Amino acid sequence: MDRDGAVDAPGARGRVVMLVDNGVHGDSRVQKAARSAAEAGWEVILLGRSPVGQPSSWRLGPAEVRLIPMPDPLARRRHEFRRAWLRWPLAYPPSGVAAHRAQWVKAWQADLRVREAGLTIAARQGRAGRGLATRRAALRAERVAAQLLRRWVSFRYWQLTRARKGRKFRSPWDRAYTLFWQAVQGDGAWRRLEPGLWDYELAFGPVVDELKPDLIHANDFRMLGVGARAKIRAAAAGREVRLVWDAHEFLPGVQPWQDNVRWLPAHRAHEREFAPYADAVVTVSPALAELLRDEHGLAEPPAVVLNAPALDHAPADHPEPLPDLRARCGVGPDVPLLVYSGIAAPKRGIGIMVEALPRLPGTHVALVVNKPDSPYVAGLRARAAELGVADRVHVLPFVAHWQVVPFLSGASAGVIPIQHWPNHEIALITKFFEYSHARLPLIVSDVRTMAETVRETGQGEVFRAEDVADYVRAVEVVLADPARYRAAYDRPGLLENWTWAAQAEVLDGVYRRLLPGRAPSAPAPSGDVQSSVGASA
Template sequence: MSSEHVVMVVASGIASDARVRKTAVAVADLGYRVTLLYGELDATEPVEGTLGPARTVGLPVAYTRRDEQVERRRARRAWRPSWPAYRDGEREEHGRQALNTRRASKGDTPEILARRGIHWARRTLRAAQDPAFRLAWGKYDGLRARFVGRTWRSELPNIVDLERVFTDRMAAETPDILHVHDIHLLSAGVRVKQRAARTGRAVRLIYDAHEYIPGTVARTVLEENALKAMESDLIGDADAVITVSEPIAEALRDRYDLRRTPSVVLNSPSLTVESTCAKDVRTESGIEPGTPLVVYSGVLNEKRGLPTVVQALSLLPEVHFAVVCVPDASHWRAALLMKAARKAGVSDRVHLIDPVAPEEILAYLRTADVGIHPLIAGLPNHEMALPNKLFDYLFAGLPIVVSDLKLMGAFVRENRIGTTFTASDHRDCARAIREALENVKVYGGSARSEEFTARFSWEHQIEQLDQTYAAL
């Protein structure tokens, strides 16, 4: 039993973050005293609670710097004149009207937000899939960064907001070990470690990299480069690095010349904790037993490739598609997906439903016939990923259909747990779904050995966590 105090931090809420929740409980079960600090957007004061043996504190986060930057950029765009020139006073009036319209649009219906998001979604998809477009998109941002001399901190005002909220509270907890989940609080963690060192206290820092940052897409190339520069500047201050797959671990080691290859902790379910849920995905979707049901569970951003599945339904007239929407089914991206379903003529077979607690997800998914993950191709982070929903489907006993990305596709094919299709190809997606539905006994849970599932269980991942903490 260790008397050391572990302070875990994550910038977002923890209600649906299975990895953060399981890690906090696991480290506490290893004998450490654990406090989990997380960002709580809806709070006005700290929210105290518990998560098993771990203490939790939700900190109110106000993204003041970020919102100020957004407003300044909106104002600059709103005041930009068009041709021909304005008459006296018209430019000011036009600017005020445009800015007021933008401000008034906050809090609009999901349908309006969906229309506003179409341009961003299309641009992100093109940036990921078309290198020439990506290069052209980045030219202005690259020149601006070069001549204005902006740093990663000035391009990431949300990081400054998070530092302002978390740094002092993290230090006040007097941690022996800081466990930082994802990149957004890495700078706050480094600050706390350095501040403690100046007073003669040694605080060890663990960076839990949930993604391969150099292989992701952000809103602008400036933002992407800022995140990469931030990670490059700070990762060397971590005493240990954890990540989510072997290829990402090797890429991080090589890119940043790390002394040790990061530990790999998969985001997988537990074998010993039984999942129970009062609801199930089939009942919530209103689908009768015997009707083929494909399920996706997760966030709805454009990189997940969900429109490909929607289009595939037009070739599978008997199949229904349930989307367990994170954060919820009223999100504007859910409205955008339903718009694509109406365009494809399959809206009566696409069902948007709310998520359940991470501990309930396996039981919730089991009444589906197939689990699907249609990630788009072209992003290194995707090619090297083994996402948590892959293991959710695996442990729920579902045949799995995935886009044929380098690691995920190989994992599904080599272990004969499902089928693969060419990313973003709805015809090939329809073929893969049909094949999975026709071969449930070949790909489903009944065909898998206990030894196979044990290899990927959370209990095995706890051993990796234990070794990482012991090495500190």
Template sequence: MTTDRPHLLVVVPNRITGDSRVIKTALAASRAGYRVTLLGQARRKRLETSLDDVRVVRVPIVRTHHEAYLAAMRTVTGRRSPIAYHGPSEAAEAGARLGRHRERRLSGARGAGRLAAEAELLARRLVHRLRRVGAGRETVVEPDVSPDAVQWRRDWPILVDWQETFGPVIEELAPDVVHSNDAIMIGVTAEAVRRMRAAGRDVRWLYDAHEHVSAVDWGTEARSAVYRQYEAEYIHQADAVVTVSDELAVALEQEHGLAARPLVVRNVPIRHVDTAGTPRLRDVAGVPADAPLVVYSGYLEARRGVATLVEALPLLPSVHVALVTSADPAAGTLGEILASARALGVADRVHTAPYVAPYQVPAYLASADIGIFPGLRHPSQEDSLPTKLPEYLHARLPLVVSDLRTMAEFVRRTGVGEVFTAGDPESLAEAVQKALAGQQEARAHITDEMLDDLSWETQSRTFADLYARLAGRRPEPPADPSPWEAVETGPDGTPVVIN
């Protein structure tokens, strides 16, 4: 042990708020004795706040290269109206990127040949879209574009903008260890570390892969190829690789030919935390005390399969559903789900409820009867245990899950709930009925030993040990550590909420 405090920089390509993994990572490192800075994205100007002992820095991304790219695409595709850009995953970008991809594929074609080529591309695109929004039973996505056919610096220059915006800030903050989260930050960190080492600084970094990049739909086939190429270019430069499940660790090791299997740190709740004052979900949603309540908590998109849950409700006449989400009820996926509930005559049993602070989630959900994840089959969902499942377990809720490989195996092995066929409302309804009838037995299988293993206090020890190995020294934990319930505050000490 030493009183020297290595400086850990945790970097993430989002606005930090709501990213429970990076917030818990920063607090755990501070509690382990590290000097911690958390770096994320701001909307318009640089912001600095504090999360107890953790320094929080947010900077806006400057889209110099990408704006030029968009202007060029408008010229190539003949678009006259501006294309709004709000981030690398926005649907507005898909049209511009598809236009460029079409032009490359159609270059050189003339007359009837050009029309035939365009018809072929449209047909391929339609088939691909139907595959993605259908019953969801596919386990493999066959991309139309190989990573060898793209150049990320040319074909998705927002990644260059990320490097040029965040790289100098990383160098300015002068860390000893960088914890790089998600694929967007892998190149940002690698290039910044390379420059710092060239300048004589001894700095190490780790790549924390939150998802299987090769299995994620990044909006277009070409863009998905870009992200696969981007990760492959930089992953071998990391001093260590960490991920969220054993299954994903094996996939990354095999896919990239890594010298060592990535370490696994599951994204799980903090177990021992003060949740006094946390509201009850049943009260917030307005569900009667004697009504069976199934909860889905988290991000909403078609692949999460919540539509299947609503379609099952006519077969579950007494069951209520609570959707814990920040989504707009008048638009997007949530709007479609609520419209479906109205059409099916079950709208009075579908409720929405807001998020609470990450450390409060299990206590918030505990008044429900069942926690559900009805995800459709897709490669990006097969290889990890969704964060919401440990949250349900810490709330002592039996689980109902679709037959996605990793979570289905977990539920069957541990006996904590029921499994149904993904995308099948009848199978889902049967599983919910069985889970409600077998609540007592399932809850008995949610043991203290299981919850200790699936706790952040346990899982984050791997990070603390890895930081010490990379930094070459282990600091002394503080006598008065940052509380897990820490609230972000501004320079004047007043609480702030950054959206």
């Protein structure tokens, strides 16, 4: 839909294939981008990775979502296929035989139990006959043998597990290996250092080619290569395809996801190789836009599309009532309730919310997280029990992205306790905008961009990251006068610029610039994209 309310027929403006390296569920940015682009008249097909190894599809408004199975044999290293003879000489070979042997021993023991039970019944009924003692002795001997074999199999299985876990890519050899391939192949070294990136190409590349898009929207660094290679193949076939790279993070500032010195150099090389093929770059914050311009020598900063909430994406025919945060926590309207909504991980700093509860009598915490049953969350629950505050910690699962704002609005304040990591310093993250539209007073750690914004708007208090005492101070100040902080949202234009509708206009402007012959059905409004970016930042 354009600013004057006109809607193009689905697909009237061209075909857009969006790529994302996850299962789409839980990724509100790609969901919002796909739906808003489709509503603006583009034919949008969003391709994601199936988490269950089976294809599936559904619709996000007019947009189509397809999840593609992605085998990942190249993500496994060669050592995983070999036996570690020197370090773990008795380990089973990594061929699957260990699981087979363990299951076989369990089956033998199960059979022995049934046979022993049969003898007991026969003896009770007088049907055992001669040789009962001999048969029982034979079964006892089998039971001892099965138990000894089970211990032997378990030991060898344990050695295999240790062999798999023991190999880390952080040794001097791994550093030398990385430096060697960087020297020999330059940015092409990722092919040796992180060959698993080819698994994405082999799964998604043929699908993209078959769809013959006019524009590819590649989300983040893994899918950049998939989109760039598809653009190259299309050009060879005589078709022009435009590529938009949506950079969600600054890769040099990402904490490596594996204990692997090869991971970051490989992914940075991959990104550098294919970034020049992007016809336009968009990203999540002005600070990240400047970093990307410097990192890749871009002619101009990327357009900024903030991770703002979509307030108008609720299904028209959704029959269920909106979830109520306080009802799910079992607390009344007058109970102080602090909410955290987002990924549960140590670097998100949410442990401080539990540690502070003994100093905040009567205050409750709601953790709305992606994995409520994860080991990390279980650790938070255990710590709450140690502190005697388990009854004041409530762990809840995610709700649909269009339900988030009304769901969170039941809290007394929203907390963002993230720690100091490079990518945490440079953006207003999704939950910042969700809390804002829920008109919550904010309690944020002193990461640079969010702290500066909160101090400028007056919508909350800032505390020193990982400092429990300072966090308690900020909570007490906010809870003493929440109306003061909620009043900040009455500032004209503040929340209006922090909506997905405003960001969708920026994204559509990027598409229009790349495909100028695909104008919307109503005349485009005056004003350039960069002015919208500045207002929304």
